[in-house]
Amino acid sequence: MSDPREAGMVGRRTDGKVVRRPLSPHLQVYDMMQMTSFVSIMHRITGTAWAGGTLLLAWWLMAAATGEVAFARVQWFMSSWLGLLMLFGLTLAAWYHTLAGLRHLVWDAGFGFDIPTVYKTGRAVLIGTGVLTVLTWLLAIVFWG
Template sequence: MAEAKRVERPLSPHLQIYRPQLTSITSILTRITGNGLIVGTLLAVWWLLAAAVSPEYFAYANAVATSWFGDLVFFLSAWALWYHYLAGLRHLYYDAGKGLDIPTAEKLGWACVIGSVVLTVITVILV
């Protein structure tokens, strides 16, 4: 029997030619922001519980919540909340059977990304 000639091929050729699409990125971002909201919620709940425990413990929790780390967590949580909200509205629109063509889906994806940034900036300015 003749010996088969092996050709060296990459294990995942699709990864060399695949270009991430905006719709897939926004889908992944929706999942990330949904899970990321947990971090901001946990920090806020910890801060409230610390207020109920003792003044000393609240001072410690307040120092963390008002530090650069707390500010960053709350800022990113505000952005994640706005993004997740807008993505939810987009999915309601999709559920109605509208906006499913690629150009509209990409416009809605950009609307979620840009809209969430604009709404976060407005929120930070007003609050």
């Protein structure tokens, strides 16, 4: 008896020859201490966090449109330790996702695929994220604090 999943693993090349497609790897095969895996997976996670952060923005904008009482509640939450932690994490996610996205744009242009460059740009994304996040918060504290 044939496994019904076999149908999804068999394909044909343009010349008609039958080929077996590989199974997609799962997270267990990735070494999270390897720069390439870590940067790639974190890019996906920060993209999700950044998308989720738009809910905070929507809440803030709806409260601003609703009135002073609703806006004061949002402002209170955003200035609480949990709100500030969420905003800091959102800032971190935004910078990381932006820098990793720029790295992907360079790759899309056909540059930076050799292993030494991949590791250099991965480290640049990590260091740049830390520096830009701290700089963003320092500027926020100085100008709006």
